[in-house]
Amino acid sequence: MGSFLEDVNKQINGVDLQNCYHCQKCSSGCPMAAAMDFKPNEIIRMVQMGQRDLLLRSSAIWLCASCETCVTRCPNAVDIPRMIDILRVMSLDAGVVPHDREVIQFHESFLGTVKRGGRVNEPIMIATYKLKTGTYLKDVGVGFKMFLKGKLSLFSPRTKNRKAIRRIFSSTAKS
Amino acid sequence: MDYSYYPGCSLHSTGKEYGESVEVVSRALGLKLHELDDWSCCGATSAHSTNFELSVALPARNLAIAEKRGLDVMIPCAACYNRFKSAQHSLAQDSDLKNNISKSLDDDYSGSAVIRSPIDIFHQDVGLESLEEKVVKKLKGLKPVSYYGCLWLRPPEICGFDDTENPIMLDEMLTSLGAESRNWSFKTDCCGGSLTISKTELVENMVDRLMRMAREAGANCLVTACPLCMANLDMRAHEDVQLPTFYFTELIALAMGLEGPENWLGLHNIDPLPLIKSLKLL
Ligand code: SF4
Ligand code: SF4
Numbered sequence: 261m262g263s264f265l266e267d268v269n270k271q272i273n274g275v276d277l278q279n280c281y282h283c284q285k286c287s288s289g290c291p292m293a294a295a296m297d298f299k300p301n302e303i304i305r306m307v308q309m310g311q312r313d314l315l316l317r318s319s320a321i322w323l324c325a326s327c328e329t330c331v332t333r334c335p336n337a338v339d340i341p342r343m344i345d346i347l348r349v350m351s352l353d354a355g356v357v358p359h360d361r362e363v364i365q366f367h368e369s370f371l372g373t374v375k376r377g378g379r380v381n382e383p384i385m386i387a388t389y390k391l392k393t394g395t396y397l398k399d400v401g402v403g404f405k406m407f408l409k410g411k412l413s414l415f416s417p418r419t420k421n422r423k424a425i426r427r428i429f430s431s432t433a434k435s
Numbered sequence: 436m437d438y439s440y441y442p443g444c445s446l447h448s449t450g451k452e453y454g455e456s457v458e459v460v461s462r463a464l465g466l467k468l469h470e471l472d473d474w475s476c477c478g479a480t481s482a483h484s485t486n487f488e489l490s491v492a493l494p495a496r497n498l499a500i501a502e503k504r505g506l507d508v509m510i511p512c513a514a515c516y517n518r519f520k521s522a523q524h525s526l527a528q529d530s531d532l533k534n535n536i537s538k539s540l541d542d543d544y545s546g547s548a549v550i551r552s553p554i555d556i557f558h559q560d561v562g563l564e565s566l567e568e569k570v571v572k573k574l575k576g577l578k579p580v581s582y583y584g585c586l587w588l589r590p591p592e593i594c595g596f597d598d599t600e601n602p603i604m605l606d607e608m609l610t611s612l613g614a615e616s617r618n619w620s621f622k623t624d625c626c627g628g629s630l631t632i633s634k635t636e637l638v639e640n641m642v643d644r645l646m647r648m649a650r651e652a653g654a655n656c657l658v659t660a661c662p663l664c665m666a667n668l669d670m671r672a673h674e675d676v677q678l679p680t681f682y683f684t685e686l687i688a689l690a691m692g693l694e695g696p697e698n699w700l701g702l703h704n705i706d707p708l709p710l711i712k713s714l715k716l717l
Pocket of ligand 2: 286289290291292293300323324325326327328329330331340341
Protein backbone atom coordinates (compact mmCIF):
# COMPACT_ATOMS: atom_id res chain seq x y z
CA MET A 261 0.00 0.00 0.00
CA GLY A 262 1.31 3.46 -0.91
CA SER A 263 1.29 6.60 1.16
CA PHE A 264 -1.95 8.38 1.96
CA LEU A 265 -1.18 10.95 -0.76
CA GLU A 266 -0.43 8.29 -3.37
CA ASP A 267 -3.57 6.48 -2.42
CA VAL A 268 -5.76 9.55 -2.89
CA ASN A 269 -4.02 10.57 -6.13
CA LYS A 270 -4.52 7.12 -7.56
CA GLN A 271 -8.23 7.27 -6.91
CA ILE A 272 -8.56 10.80 -8.29
CA ASN A 273 -7.12 9.38 -11.49
CA GLY A 274 -6.53 12.84 -12.98
CA VAL A 275 -4.56 15.86 -11.76
CA ASP A 276 -2.30 14.97 -8.81
CA LEU A 277 -2.68 16.98 -5.62
CA GLN A 278 0.98 18.05 -5.79
CA ASN A 279 -0.08 20.46 -8.54
CA CYS A 280 -1.78 22.67 -5.96
CA TYR A 281 0.37 25.74 -5.25
CA HIS A 282 -1.86 26.91 -2.38
CA CYS A 283 -3.08 30.13 -3.91
CA GLN A 284 -6.27 29.63 -1.83
CA LYS A 285 -8.59 30.61 -4.64
CA CYS A 286 -10.63 27.50 -3.85
CA SER A 287 -11.04 28.37 -0.18
CA SER A 288 -11.95 31.99 -0.83
CA GLY A 289 -14.76 31.03 -3.19
CA CYS A 290 -16.06 28.05 -1.21
CA PRO A 291 -19.56 28.68 0.17
CA MET A 292 -19.00 26.28 3.06
CA ALA A 293 -15.45 27.30 4.04
CA ALA A 294 -16.59 29.46 6.95
CA ALA A 295 -18.29 26.47 8.56
CA MET A 296 -15.51 23.96 7.85
CA ASP A 297 -12.87 23.00 10.41
CA PHE A 298 -10.33 22.76 7.58
CA LYS A 299 -10.57 24.89 4.41
CA PRO A 300 -10.38 23.20 1.00
CA ASN A 301 -6.72 24.03 0.36
CA GLU A 302 -5.85 23.03 3.92
CA ILE A 303 -7.40 19.64 3.24
CA ILE A 304 -5.04 19.25 0.27
CA ARG A 305 -2.09 20.22 2.45
CA MET A 306 -3.13 17.68 5.05
CA VAL A 307 -3.35 14.92 2.46
CA GLN A 308 0.12 15.92 1.28
CA MET A 309 1.38 15.76 4.88
CA GLY A 310 -0.25 12.40 5.54
CA GLN A 311 -2.69 13.67 8.21
CA ARG A 312 -5.08 10.85 7.51
CA ASP A 313 -6.73 10.32 10.89
CA LEU A 314 -7.37 14.00 11.52
CA LEU A 315 -8.94 14.40 8.09
CA LEU A 316 -11.15 11.35 8.23
CA ARG A 317 -12.58 12.69 11.50
CA SER A 318 -13.04 16.24 10.20
CA SER A 319 -16.40 17.88 9.64
CA ALA A 320 -15.12 19.62 6.50
CA ILE A 321 -15.37 16.51 4.37
CA TRP A 322 -19.08 16.21 5.18
CA LEU A 323 -19.87 19.91 4.91
CA CYS A 324 -18.72 20.25 1.31
CA ALA A 325 -21.88 20.95 -0.70
CA SER A 326 -20.38 19.48 -3.90
CA CYS A 327 -20.98 22.78 -5.68
CA GLU A 328 -17.83 22.31 -7.82
CA THR A 329 -16.92 26.00 -7.62
CA CYS A 330 -13.39 25.26 -6.41
CA VAL A 331 -12.38 22.90 -9.22
CA THR A 332 -13.97 25.20 -11.80
CA ARG A 333 -11.84 28.13 -10.63
CA CYS A 334 -8.61 26.37 -9.69
CA PRO A 335 -5.76 27.48 -11.98
CA ASN A 336 -4.41 23.92 -11.84
CA ALA A 337 -7.68 22.03 -12.20
CA VAL A 338 -7.24 20.23 -8.89
CA ASP A 339 -10.43 18.23 -8.35
CA ILE A 340 -11.23 19.02 -4.73
CA PRO A 341 -14.82 17.70 -4.73
CA ARG A 342 -13.61 14.35 -6.06
CA MET A 343 -10.86 14.30 -3.42
CA ILE A 344 -13.48 15.01 -0.76
CA ASP A 345 -15.73 12.21 -2.02
CA ILE A 346 -12.73 9.85 -1.77
CA LEU A 347 -12.04 10.99 1.80
CA ARG A 348 -15.71 10.45 2.67
CA VAL A 349 -15.59 6.88 1.48
CA MET A 350 -12.30 6.30 3.34
CA SER A 351 -13.87 7.71 6.46
CA LEU A 352 -16.91 5.43 6.14
CA ASP A 353 -14.69 2.42 5.43
CA ALA A 354 -12.56 3.20 8.47
CA GLY A 355 -15.72 3.27 10.59
CA VAL A 356 -14.96 6.77 11.85
CA VAL A 357 -17.85 8.39 13.69
CA PRO A 358 -17.74 11.98 12.54
CA HIS A 359 -19.23 15.08 14.16
CA ASP A 360 -21.67 15.38 11.32
CA ARG A 361 -23.35 12.05 11.51
CA GLU A 362 -26.64 13.44 10.27
CA VAL A 363 -25.20 14.07 6.80
CA ILE A 364 -24.24 10.40 6.52
CA GLN A 365 -27.56 9.29 7.95
CA PHE A 366 -29.28 11.32 5.28
CA HIS A 367 -27.27 9.58 2.54
CA GLU A 368 -28.05 6.17 4.04
CA SER A 369 -31.77 6.93 4.19
CA PHE A 370 -31.74 8.21 0.62
CA LEU A 371 -29.89 5.25 -0.89
CA GLY A 372 -31.95 2.85 1.20
CA THR A 373 -35.15 3.90 -0.57
CA VAL A 374 -33.45 3.75 -3.97
CA LYS A 375 -32.22 0.25 -3.28
CA ARG A 376 -35.69 -0.90 -2.33
CA GLY A 377 -37.80 0.86 -4.94
CA GLY A 378 -35.42 2.01 -7.68
CA ARG A 379 -36.58 5.57 -7.07
CA VAL A 380 -36.65 7.89 -4.10
CA ASN A 381 -39.81 7.97 -2.11
CA GLU A 382 -39.41 11.24 -0.25
CA PRO A 383 -41.79 10.70 2.72
CA ILE A 384 -40.32 7.28 3.44
CA MET A 385 -36.78 8.59 2.99
CA ILE A 386 -37.44 11.43 5.43
CA ALA A 387 -39.16 9.18 7.95
CA THR A 388 -36.15 6.83 7.89
CA TYR A 389 -33.82 9.77 8.34
CA LYS A 390 -35.82 11.03 11.30
CA LEU A 391 -35.76 7.62 12.95
CA LYS A 392 -32.01 7.44 12.51
CA THR A 393 -31.33 10.93 13.81
CA GLY A 394 -34.14 11.33 16.32
CA THR A 395 -35.00 14.75 14.82
CA TYR A 396 -38.72 14.01 14.74
CA LEU A 397 -40.06 17.51 15.12
CA LYS A 398 -37.76 19.40 12.79
CA ASP A 399 -39.47 20.46 9.54
CA VAL A 400 -42.72 18.74 10.47
CA GLY A 401 -44.67 21.90 9.56
CA VAL A 402 -43.08 22.17 6.13
CA GLY A 403 -43.50 18.46 5.46
CA PHE A 404 -47.15 18.48 6.50
CA LYS A 405 -47.87 21.49 4.29
CA MET A 406 -46.36 19.69 1.30
CA PHE A 407 -48.33 16.59 2.14
CA LEU A 408 -51.56 18.59 2.17
CA LYS A 409 -50.66 20.13 -1.15
CA GLY A 410 -50.36 16.65 -2.60
CA LYS A 411 -46.65 16.92 -3.29
CA LEU A 412 -45.49 14.16 -0.97
CA SER A 413 -47.21 10.91 -1.73
CA LEU A 414 -46.59 7.67 0.09
CA PHE A 415 -47.26 5.72 -3.08
CA SER A 416 -45.03 7.22 -5.74
CA PRO A 417 -44.33 4.90 -8.68
CA ARG A 418 -41.31 2.62 -8.39
CA THR A 419 -39.00 1.03 -10.92
CA LYS A 420 -40.56 -2.26 -12.04
CA ASN A 421 -37.37 -4.14 -12.73
CA ARG A 422 -36.14 -4.18 -9.16
CA LYS A 423 -33.86 -7.10 -9.89
CA ALA A 424 -31.79 -4.82 -12.11
CA ILE A 425 -31.52 -2.29 -9.29
CA ARG A 426 -30.49 -4.95 -6.78
CA ARG A 427 -27.84 -6.16 -9.19
CA ILE A 428 -26.39 -2.67 -9.50
CA PHE A 429 -26.27 -2.29 -5.73
CA SER A 430 -24.73 -5.70 -5.12
CA SER A 431 -22.13 -5.45 -7.87
CA THR A 432 -20.96 -2.03 -6.66
CA ALA A 433 -21.04 -2.93 -2.96
CA LYS A 434 -17.67 -3.01 -1.29
CA SER A 435 -16.54 -6.30 0.10
CA MET B 436 -39.10 17.26 -32.58
CA ASP B 437 -38.80 14.12 -30.46
CA TYR B 438 -36.82 13.65 -27.26
CA SER B 439 -36.35 10.98 -24.66
CA TYR B 440 -37.41 12.27 -21.28
CA TYR B 441 -35.99 11.49 -17.84
CA PRO B 442 -38.12 13.17 -15.17
CA GLY B 443 -36.21 11.85 -12.15
CA CYS B 444 -37.64 11.33 -8.68
CA SER B 445 -38.19 14.97 -7.66
CA LEU B 446 -40.47 15.77 -10.56
CA HIS B 447 -43.04 13.34 -9.21
CA SER B 448 -43.00 14.79 -5.69
CA THR B 449 -41.43 18.00 -4.36
CA GLY B 450 -40.91 19.27 -7.90
CA LYS B 451 -44.34 18.24 -9.15
CA GLU B 452 -45.15 21.66 -10.63
CA TYR B 453 -41.85 21.62 -12.51
CA GLY B 454 -42.57 18.22 -14.04
CA GLU B 455 -46.05 19.22 -15.11
CA SER B 456 -44.99 22.57 -16.50
CA VAL B 457 -42.08 21.06 -18.45
CA GLU B 458 -44.49 18.62 -20.08
CA VAL B 459 -47.21 21.17 -20.83
CA VAL B 460 -44.77 23.72 -22.27
CA SER B 461 -42.91 21.12 -24.34
CA ARG B 462 -46.17 19.97 -25.89
CA ALA B 463 -47.20 23.56 -26.67
CA LEU B 464 -43.83 24.21 -28.30
CA GLY B 465 -44.25 21.18 -30.53
CA LEU B 466 -41.80 18.89 -28.73
CA LYS B 467 -42.70 15.27 -28.19
CA LEU B 468 -41.32 13.72 -25.01
CA HIS B 469 -40.90 9.96 -24.63
CA GLU B 470 -40.43 9.02 -20.98
CA LEU B 471 -37.59 6.51 -20.55
CA ASP B 472 -38.90 2.99 -19.99
CA ASP B 473 -38.82 1.96 -16.35
CA TRP B 474 -36.20 4.56 -15.41
CA SER B 475 -34.53 4.56 -12.00
CA CYS B 476 -32.97 7.12 -9.65
CA CYS B 477 -29.63 8.78 -10.57
CA GLY B 478 -28.29 8.36 -7.02
CA ALA B 479 -27.85 12.12 -6.56
CA THR B 480 -25.36 13.50 -4.03
CA SER B 481 -25.86 10.55 -1.72
CA ALA B 482 -24.37 8.05 -4.16
CA HIS B 483 -21.34 10.07 -5.20
CA SER B 484 -20.58 11.01 -1.59
CA THR B 485 -20.46 7.43 -0.45
CA ASN B 486 -19.82 5.06 -3.37
CA PHE B 487 -18.22 6.18 -6.64
CA GLU B 488 -19.05 3.02 -8.64
CA LEU B 489 -22.68 3.18 -7.59
CA SER B 490 -22.83 6.86 -8.57
CA VAL B 491 -21.73 5.88 -12.07
CA ALA B 492 -23.77 2.69 -12.40
CA LEU B 493 -27.14 4.22 -11.48
CA PRO B 494 -27.13 6.83 -14.29
CA ALA B 495 -25.50 4.29 -16.65
CA ARG B 496 -28.56 2.03 -16.42
CA ASN B 497 -30.78 4.89 -17.61
CA LEU B 498 -28.32 5.96 -20.29
CA ALA B 499 -28.25 2.43 -21.66
CA ILE B 500 -32.06 2.46 -21.85
CA ALA B 501 -31.91 5.84 -23.63
CA GLU B 502 -29.38 4.61 -26.17
CA LYS B 503 -31.87 2.08 -27.50
CA ARG B 504 -34.12 4.87 -28.76
CA GLY B 505 -31.28 7.08 -29.91
CA LEU B 506 -33.02 10.39 -29.22
CA ASP B 507 -31.49 13.31 -27.28
CA VAL B 508 -32.42 12.93 -23.61
CA MET B 509 -34.11 15.87 -21.90
CA ILE B 510 -33.36 16.04 -18.17
CA PRO B 511 -35.11 18.91 -16.36
CA CYS B 512 -33.50 18.35 -12.95
CA ALA B 513 -30.06 19.94 -12.61
CA ALA B 514 -28.91 17.32 -10.13
CA CYS B 515 -29.86 14.40 -12.38
CA TYR B 516 -28.32 16.18 -15.37
CA ASN B 517 -25.06 16.60 -13.49
CA ARG B 518 -24.97 12.96 -12.38
CA PHE B 519 -25.73 11.70 -15.90
CA LYS B 520 -23.07 13.91 -17.46
CA SER B 521 -20.49 12.99 -14.81
CA ALA B 522 -21.17 9.28 -15.19
CA GLN B 523 -20.87 9.48 -18.96
CA HIS B 524 -17.59 11.37 -18.56
CA SER B 525 -16.12 8.88 -16.08
CA LEU B 526 -17.10 5.93 -18.28
CA ALA B 527 -15.52 7.55 -21.34
CA GLN B 528 -12.28 8.15 -19.42
CA ASP B 529 -11.85 4.76 -17.80
CA SER B 530 -12.30 1.58 -19.81
CA ASP B 531 -11.89 -0.74 -16.79
CA LEU B 532 -14.70 1.08 -15.04
CA LYS B 533 -16.81 0.80 -18.18
CA ASN B 534 -16.23 -2.94 -18.44
CA ASN B 535 -17.07 -3.52 -14.80
CA ILE B 536 -20.19 -1.44 -14.81
CA SER B 537 -21.46 -2.81 -18.11
CA LYS B 538 -21.54 -6.24 -16.51
CA SER B 539 -24.11 -5.11 -13.96
CA LEU B 540 -26.49 -3.67 -16.60
CA ASP B 541 -29.20 -5.43 -18.62
CA ASP B 542 -28.73 -3.22 -21.69
CA ASP B 543 -25.57 -2.39 -23.61
CA TYR B 544 -23.90 0.86 -22.74
CA SER B 545 -21.82 2.62 -25.40
CA GLY B 546 -21.89 6.23 -24.22
CA SER B 547 -23.71 7.58 -27.25
CA ALA B 548 -26.69 9.26 -25.55
CA VAL B 549 -26.84 13.05 -25.85
CA ILE B 550 -27.89 14.54 -22.51
CA ARG B 551 -29.63 17.92 -22.64
CA SER B 552 -31.35 20.42 -20.39
CA PRO B 553 -34.75 21.88 -21.25
CA ILE B 554 -33.12 25.33 -20.96
CA ASP B 555 -30.83 24.48 -23.84
CA ILE B 556 -33.55 22.70 -25.83
CA PHE B 557 -36.03 25.58 -25.57
CA HIS B 558 -33.35 28.20 -26.22
CA GLN B 559 -31.50 26.45 -29.05
CA ASP B 560 -33.90 23.99 -30.72
CA VAL B 561 -37.10 26.01 -30.34
CA GLY B 562 -35.33 29.36 -30.37
CA LEU B 563 -36.10 32.74 -28.88
CA GLU B 564 -38.00 33.95 -31.93
CA SER B 565 -40.49 31.10 -32.00
CA LEU B 566 -40.86 31.39 -28.26
CA GLU B 567 -41.65 35.09 -28.55
CA GLU B 568 -44.17 34.44 -31.32
CA LYS B 569 -46.15 32.22 -28.96
CA VAL B 570 -46.39 34.79 -26.18
CA VAL B 571 -49.97 35.97 -25.69
CA LYS B 572 -49.44 37.78 -22.42
CA LYS B 573 -46.21 39.66 -21.86
CA LEU B 574 -44.86 39.30 -18.32
CA LYS B 575 -44.77 43.06 -17.83
CA GLY B 576 -43.75 44.22 -14.38
CA LEU B 577 -42.15 40.89 -13.50
CA LYS B 578 -38.54 41.60 -12.55
CA PRO B 579 -36.81 38.26 -12.17
CA VAL B 580 -33.20 37.42 -11.47
CA SER B 581 -32.18 34.15 -13.13
CA TYR B 582 -30.69 31.72 -10.67
CA TYR B 583 -28.72 28.89 -12.30
CA GLY B 584 -27.01 27.47 -9.21
CA CYS B 585 -24.29 24.82 -9.44
CA LEU B 586 -25.31 21.65 -11.11
CA TRP B 587 -26.12 22.78 -14.66
CA LEU B 588 -22.77 24.48 -14.89
CA ARG B 589 -19.97 22.84 -13.00
CA PRO B 590 -17.53 21.44 -13.78
CA PRO B 591 -17.70 23.22 -17.15
CA GLU B 592 -15.88 20.61 -19.24
CA ILE B 593 -18.41 18.01 -18.13
CA CYS B 594 -21.59 20.10 -18.10
CA GLY B 595 -21.03 22.00 -21.35
CA PHE B 596 -23.39 24.90 -20.56
CA ASP B 597 -23.23 28.25 -22.39
CA ASP B 598 -21.00 30.11 -19.91
CA THR B 599 -19.91 28.94 -16.47
CA GLU B 600 -19.53 32.29 -14.73
CA ASN B 601 -22.18 34.27 -16.57
CA PRO B 602 -24.78 32.03 -18.20
CA ILE B 603 -27.50 33.94 -20.07
CA MET B 604 -29.92 31.47 -21.65
CA LEU B 605 -32.56 31.82 -18.92
CA ASP B 606 -32.20 35.61 -18.86
CA GLU B 607 -32.74 35.77 -22.61
CA MET B 608 -35.79 33.54 -22.49
CA LEU B 609 -37.34 35.65 -19.74
CA THR B 610 -36.75 38.78 -21.81
CA SER B 611 -38.49 37.10 -24.77
CA LEU B 612 -41.48 36.55 -22.50
CA GLY B 613 -41.63 40.28 -21.82
CA ALA B 614 -40.22 40.12 -18.29
CA GLU B 615 -37.81 42.82 -17.12
CA SER B 616 -34.92 40.52 -16.32
CA ARG B 617 -32.42 41.91 -13.76
CA ASN B 618 -28.73 41.39 -13.84
CA TRP B 619 -26.92 40.18 -10.71
CA SER B 620 -23.68 38.52 -9.80
CA PHE B 621 -25.12 35.61 -7.81
CA LYS B 622 -26.49 33.58 -10.72
CA THR B 623 -24.15 30.70 -10.11
CA ASP B 624 -23.62 30.84 -6.34
CA CYS B 625 -24.44 27.69 -4.40
CA CYS B 626 -27.71 27.67 -2.38
CA GLY B 627 -26.59 24.74 -0.21
CA GLY B 628 -29.38 22.49 -1.49
CA SER B 629 -27.59 19.20 -0.85
CA LEU B 630 -27.39 20.00 2.89
CA THR B 631 -30.88 21.46 3.32
CA ILE B 632 -32.18 18.63 5.46
CA SER B 633 -29.05 17.79 7.41
CA LYS B 634 -27.51 21.27 7.91
CA THR B 635 -30.56 23.50 7.85
CA GLU B 636 -29.17 26.49 9.75
CA LEU B 637 -26.14 26.87 7.53
CA VAL B 638 -28.32 26.64 4.48
CA GLU B 639 -30.80 29.25 5.73
CA ASN B 640 -28.01 31.81 5.79
CA MET B 641 -27.00 30.96 2.24
CA VAL B 642 -30.57 31.29 0.99
CA ASP B 643 -31.17 34.55 2.87
CA ARG B 644 -28.10 36.00 1.25
CA LEU B 645 -29.37 35.12 -2.22
CA MET B 646 -32.74 36.70 -1.45
CA ARG B 647 -31.07 39.87 -0.17
CA MET B 648 -28.87 40.12 -3.23
CA ALA B 649 -31.86 39.60 -5.53
CA ARG B 650 -33.66 42.46 -3.77
CA GLU B 651 -30.60 44.65 -4.09
CA ALA B 652 -30.62 43.98 -7.85
CA GLY B 653 -34.17 45.33 -7.97
CA ALA B 654 -35.84 41.96 -8.51
CA ASN B 655 -39.32 41.01 -7.33
CA CYS B 656 -38.79 37.27 -7.85
CA LEU B 657 -36.23 34.58 -8.64
CA VAL B 658 -36.34 32.06 -11.47
CA THR B 659 -34.85 28.58 -11.31
CA ALA B 660 -34.60 25.43 -13.40
CA CYS B 661 -33.79 23.04 -10.57
CA PRO B 662 -36.17 21.29 -8.16
CA LEU B 663 -33.53 21.17 -5.42
CA CYS B 664 -32.80 24.90 -5.66
CA MET B 665 -36.54 25.53 -5.71
CA ALA B 666 -37.24 23.47 -2.59
CA ASN B 667 -34.40 25.23 -0.85
CA LEU B 668 -35.17 28.81 -1.93
CA ASP B 669 -38.88 28.30 -1.34
CA MET B 670 -38.58 26.83 2.16
CA ARG B 671 -35.40 28.07 3.80
CA ALA B 672 -35.61 31.88 3.50
CA HIS B 673 -36.57 33.91 6.57
CA GLU B 674 -39.77 35.87 6.28
CA ASP B 675 -38.23 39.34 6.22
CA VAL B 676 -36.21 38.66 3.05
CA GLN B 677 -38.50 36.23 1.17
CA LEU B 678 -39.18 36.67 -2.54
CA PRO B 679 -41.21 34.18 -4.58
CA THR B 680 -39.32 31.78 -6.84
CA PHE B 681 -40.68 30.42 -10.14
CA TYR B 682 -39.68 27.57 -12.37
CA PHE B 683 -38.89 29.08 -15.76
CA THR B 684 -41.39 26.70 -17.34
CA GLU B 685 -44.20 28.05 -15.14
CA LEU B 686 -43.49 31.51 -16.53
CA ILE B 687 -43.36 30.30 -20.13
CA ALA B 688 -46.76 28.65 -19.61
CA LEU B 689 -48.12 31.83 -18.08
CA ALA B 690 -46.91 33.98 -20.97
CA MET B 691 -48.23 31.50 -23.53
CA GLY B 692 -51.63 31.48 -21.83
CA LEU B 693 -51.50 27.71 -21.19
CA GLU B 694 -53.55 25.81 -18.61
CA GLY B 695 -51.79 24.99 -15.36
CA PRO B 696 -50.03 27.98 -13.80
CA GLU B 697 -52.74 28.69 -11.25
CA ASN B 698 -52.51 25.15 -9.84
CA TRP B 699 -48.72 25.02 -9.95
CA LEU B 700 -48.25 28.37 -8.25
CA GLY B 701 -50.62 27.23 -5.51
CA LEU B 702 -48.12 24.49 -4.64
CA HIS B 703 -45.35 26.93 -3.71
CA ASN B 704 -44.51 27.63 -0.11
CA ILE B 705 -43.76 31.35 -0.56
CA ASP B 706 -47.01 32.40 -2.22
CA PRO B 707 -46.31 33.94 -5.64
CA LEU B 708 -49.97 34.68 -6.40
CA PRO B 709 -50.15 38.14 -4.77
CA LEU B 710 -47.30 39.31 -7.05
CA ILE B 711 -48.78 37.66 -10.15
CA LYS B 712 -52.24 39.06 -9.45
CA SER B 713 -50.98 42.55 -8.69
CA LEU B 714 -49.37 42.54 -12.15
CA LYS B 715 -52.63 41.25 -13.63
CA LEU B 716 -50.90 38.20 -15.09
CA LEU B 717 -53.61 35.83 -13.82
S1 SF4 C 1 -7.27 26.95 -6.18
FE1 SF4 C 1 -6.18 25.12 -6.85
S2 SF4 C 1 -4.02 25.66 -6.73
FE2 SF4 C 1 -5.14 27.22 -5.57
S3 SF4 C 1 -5.07 26.44 -3.45
FE3 SF4 C 1 -6.97 25.70 -4.35
S4 SF4 C 1 -6.47 23.67 -5.19
FE4 SF4 C 1 -4.55 24.72 -4.79
S1 SF4 D 1 -17.25 21.73 -3.97
FE1 SF4 D 1 -17.11 21.66 -1.74
S2 SF4 D 1 -15.04 22.39 -1.29
FE2 SF4 D 1 -15.47 22.97 -3.41
S3 SF4 D 1 -16.25 25.07 -3.27
FE3 SF4 D 1 -18.03 23.69 -3.22
S4 SF4 D 1 -18.45 23.32 -1.04
FE4 SF4 D 1 -16.37 24.17 -1.21
